[in-house]
Amino acid sequence: MISIIGGGLAGVEAAWAAAESGCEVTLYEMRPLEMTGAHKTEFLAELVCSNSFKSKSPTSPAGQLKWEMAKLGSLVLDCAFHHEVPGGEALAIDRNEFAAEVTKKIESHPKIKLERRVVNPEELEEMLSKGPVILSTGPLTTKNLAAWLANVTGAENLYFYDAVSPTVDGSTIDQSVAFAQSRYDKGGDDYLNCPFDKESYELFVSELVNAERALPHGVQAEEETLEKIKYFAGCTPIEAIAEKGARSLAFGNFKPVGLTDPRTGRRPYAALQLRPENKDKTLYSLVACQNRLKWNEQKRVFRLVPGLESAEFVRFGVIHRNTYLQSPTALTSQLEFQKKPNLYAAGQITGVEGYVESAAMGILAGYFAVAKVRQKPLPDLPRESALGSLISHLQDDTPREFAPMNINWGLFPRNGIKDKGASRSQMLSDAKEALTNWITQSGIPSKPEN
Numbered sequence: 469m470i471s472i473i474g475g476g477l478a479g480v481e482a483a484w485a486a487a488e489s490g491c492e493v494t495l496y497e498m499r500p501l502e503m504t505g506a507h508k509t510e511f512l513a514e515l516v517c518s519n520s521f522k523s524k525s526p527t528s529p530a531g532q533l534k535w536e537m538a539k540l541g542s543l544v545l546d547c548a549f550h551h552e553v554p555g556g557e558a559l560a561i562d563r564n565e566f567a568a569e570v571t572k573k574i575e576s577h578p579k580i581k582l583e584r585r586v587v588n589p590e591e592l593e594e595m596l597s598k599g600p601v602i603l604s605t606g607p608l609t610t611k612n613l614a615a616w617l618a619n620v621t622g623a624e625n626l627y628f629y630d631a632v633s634p635t636v637d638g639s640t641i642d643q644s645v646a647f648a649q650s651r652y653d654k655g656g657d658d659y660l661n662c663p664f665d666k667e668s669y670e671l672f673v674s675e676l677v678n679a680e681r682a683l684p685h686g687v688q689a690e691e692e693t694l695e696k697i698k699y700f701a702g703c704t705p706i707e708a709i710a711e712k713g714a715r716s717l718a719f720g721n722f723k724p725v726g727l728t729d730p731r732t733g734r735r736p737y738a739a740l741q742l743r744p745e746n747k748d749k750t751l752y753s754l755v756a757c758q759n760r761l762k763w764n765e766q767k768r769v770f771r772l773v774p775g776l777e778s779a780e781f782v783r784f785g786v787i788h789r790n791t792y793l794q795s796p797t798a799l800t801s802q803l804e805f806q807k808k809p810n811l812y813a814a815g816q817i818t819g820v821e822g823y824v825e826s827a828a829m830g831i832l833a834g835y836f837a838v839a840k841v842r843q844k845p846l847p848d849l850p851r852e853s854a855l856g857s858l859i860s861h862l863q864d865d866t867p868r869e870f871a872p873m874n875i876n877w878g879l880f881p882r883n884g885i886k887d888k889g890a891s892r893s894q895m896l897s898d899a900k901e902a903l904t905n906w907i908t909q910s911g912i913p914s915k916p917e918n
């Protein structure tokens with residue numbers, strides 16, 4: 469028997485994968501008895517914000533991820549395509565019809581029992597004594613379960629909020645401008661520095677403070693959380709720091725001390741530092757640039773930074789409530805808790821970001837839990853695949869502030885081909901081949917392509 473806590477996007481996928489594999493499943497969902505700060509209905513798999521599942525183009529990372537999920541029998545994608553609404557290249561859906569169909573399919577599956585109740589830590593421990601448990605309670609996990617998780621994994625292994633800076637694809641940084649150097653040349657040259665002169669700095673600050681800001685997610689609860697975050701972690705949004713005075717960033721987040729621009733031989737007026745986000749240095753985050761601007765505004769404003777004019781953003785900055793694990797030290801490569809055998813994580817709580825990525829981690833957790841029940845371990849996901857690339861993000865122990873990540877080109881392994889178009893097309897065919905082989909090795913029945 470497999471117990472799954474949380475009937476969101478990940479929980480329903482995990483339940484479906486396990487039930488379709490022939491296992492008995494109980495899925496626990498607390499709504500409508502208790503609601504989160506963002507959910508509004510009692511449907512399973514409710515979309516809490518936008519109605520977009522991002523690109524369905526087969527030549528995009530998100531399209532590749534969908535291809536892999538469909539091969540593994542994704543319930544979420546199947547229902548999403550039934551209720552598609554016009555959205556250009558994006559897979560946009562009618563959220564209510566979609567969630568209603570998912571709920572109906574789960575409720576009527578002979579191997580799935582749906583129980584509507586809030587699961588507390590004692591019950592979870594009890595479930596663990598009976599078989600694998602998948603925790604898919606999402607970014608708004610109930611407080612007592614989150615506290616239990618912090619206790620089980622170690623408080624340093626659980627985050628309660630996201631206060632992250634934007635991340636860019638390293639190959640799109642202009643390295644004739646951004647230079648590799650640590651302050652006073654101490655500590656290697658892992659950081660890249662984008663040097664401002666006075667003019668470019670003033671333009672950046674003026675656009676930053678006037679840029680359009682995002683409405684808070686989850687509204688009131690989010691605002692309260694933000695106040696606490698600011699108080700406890702001192703992670704004030706960069707636009708709020710910039711508002712304090714024309715030179716506040718030059719003296720703070722962007723202080724140029726210890727840096728010498730090799731092009732001028734002088735210290736820049738200010739410098740934005742970029743820190744590698746993975747071992748391959750294919751992704752860089754903008755240090756101390758957590759913000760609450762709208763995404764298109766982040767792109768416009770941060771592209772004013774010298775060296776980032778053509779940067780491709782793979783993740784935008786956010787500050788909001790988000791419960792997620794420090795996965796490299798908390799989870800195995802098969803989503804099992806290192807310190808709590810038989811307990812699996814799925815969804816956004818694993819440290820991926822986005823509806824589709826969360827659902828994808830649900831499918832994997834479902835299959836991993838089935839393998840545990842049957843004592844037939846699965847091979848690890850191939851690194852070349854989109855699923856394996858997400859797992860590689862969750863396992864990458866590069867010292868950094870671990871932050872949730874969407875699927876993007878920077879996560880796929882580089883294949884050494886110089887031409888960007890040819891390289892990406894090779895990445896996609898490598899991903900397809902590797903995933904197909906993994907499915908065959910795993911003995912999971914592969915679903916036909918649409």
Ligand SMILES: Cc1cc2nc3c(=O)[nH]c(=O)nc-3n(C[C@H](O)[C@H](O)[C@H](O)COP(=O)(O)OP(=O)(O)OC[C@H]3O[C@@H](n4cnc5c(N)ncnc54)[C@H](O)[C@@H]3O)c2cc1C
Pocket residue numbers: 473474475476477478479496497498499503504506507513514515516517518519585586587588604605606607608609610613685686789814815816817821822823824826827
């Ligand atoms: C406010 C907000 C807005 C977001 N907007 C977007 C967006 O527009 N696009 C995007 O791609 N991603 C978005 N995300 C990120 C993420 O994709 C979604 O949160 C996604 O729903 C995560 O899927 P999940 O299955 O991990 O969690 P969820 O879908 O949140 O599912 C978790 C489920 O667990 C239940 N639960 C929690 N605790 C318990 C408990 N103790 N007992 C029983 N049940 C419990 C909850 O009721 C919920 O149904 C957003 C996140 C938040 C917080």
